Amino acid sequence: MVEKHKSIILGITGASGTVYGLRLLEYLLSQGYVVDVVFSNNALKVSKLELDQDWEGLNVQLLKQAVLEHLFKNLSGVADPETSLDIDAVKKRVNFWHESNIAASIASGSYQVEGMVVSPCSVGTLAHIALGTSHNLISRAADVMLKERKKLILVVRETPFSSIHLKNMLTLSDAGAVILPAIPAFYHRPHSIQDQVDFITGKTLDSLGIDSDLFKRWK
Ligand SMILES: Cc1cc2nc3c(=O)[nH]c(=O)nc-3n(C[C@H](O)[C@H](O)[C@H](O)COP(=O)(O)O)c2cc1C
Numbered sequence: 001m002v003e004k005h006k007s008i009i010l011g012i013t014g015a016s017g018t019v020y021g022l023r024l025l026e027y028l029l030s031q032g033y034v035v036d037v038v039f040s041n042n043a044l045k046v047s048k049l050e051l052d053q054d055w056e057g058l059n060v061q062l063l064k065q066a067v068l069e070h071l072f073k074n075l076s077g078v079a080d081p082e083t084s085l086d087i088d089a090v091k092k093r094v095n096f097w098h099e100s101n102i103a104a105s106i107a108s109g110s111y112q113v114e115g116m117v118v119s120p121c122s123v124g125t126l127a128h129i130a131l132g133t134s135h136n137l138i139s140r141a142a143d144v145m146l147k148e149r150k151k152l153i154l155v156v157r158e159t160p161f162s163s164i165h166l167k168n169m170l171t172l173s174d175a176g177a178v179i180l181p182a183i184p185a186f187y188h189r190p191h192s193i194q195d196q197v198d199f200i201t202g203k204t205l206d207s208l209g210i211d212s213d214l215f216k217r218w219k
Pocket residue numbers: 012013014015016040041042043045046049121122123124125126157158159
């Protein structure tokens with residue numbers, strides 16, 4: 001029998017905080033998930049500015065290799081040290097798709113997936129999802145989540161919010177999405193940026209129904 005892994009779609013857009021999406025990818029992979037990843041073209045511009053990673057213009061296979069190498073080198077390592085992850089083994093569980101590839105499997109409601117996260121989610125992509133424009137593979141896959149009544153979590157990052165942003169968030173919350181803005185807390189006594197990234201990532205995993213101990217819970 002073929003071993004079946006649970007699968008999550010991850011959209012990474014051009015809002016500030018590429019690291020949120022990367023940390024989630026790292027955690028999901030460390031827990032044995034299959035992850036379908038779509039970077040928007042603008043996310044690649046922002047990651048260049050925020051992480052000094054020049055991934056623009058790479059085809060999806062080269063982008064996948066570059067992102068995985070970055071994860072293995074720069075992030076906090078696999079969440080569970082007992083799960084010794086090997087880059088070649090992980091590669092088999094990650095699919096990268098170009099944002100323009102609307103023929104990708106994840107563009108269809110017949111694709112078997114637990115849910116989707118857009119992290120970070122720009123207010124531009126938020127608007128496209130709220131309007132149902134399916135303008136690229138991220139907004140199309142998100143639209144599919146809503147029509148199939150599957151989990152859709154949007155880690156929106158902008159400040160302050162205009163009433164247009166707030167209305168779009170309400171529309172999407174009413175349609176079944178979880179609006180999980182990248183708003184850090186302080187009750188868990190963060191000591192580092194990594195603690196704050198892990199707080200948002202942990203809350204995202206909670207919304208997906210995936211157990212994690214990425215942040216200290218209030219007792
Ligand atoms: C350095 C940088 C930071 C940005 N930060 C944000 C942000 O936090 N939130 C946001 O909605 N847009 C932000 N933007 C603007 C988006 O990248 C822009 O609206 C883009 O069209 C979003 O496209 P996408 O949703 O297809 O990725 C930022 C742009 C740059 C260059």
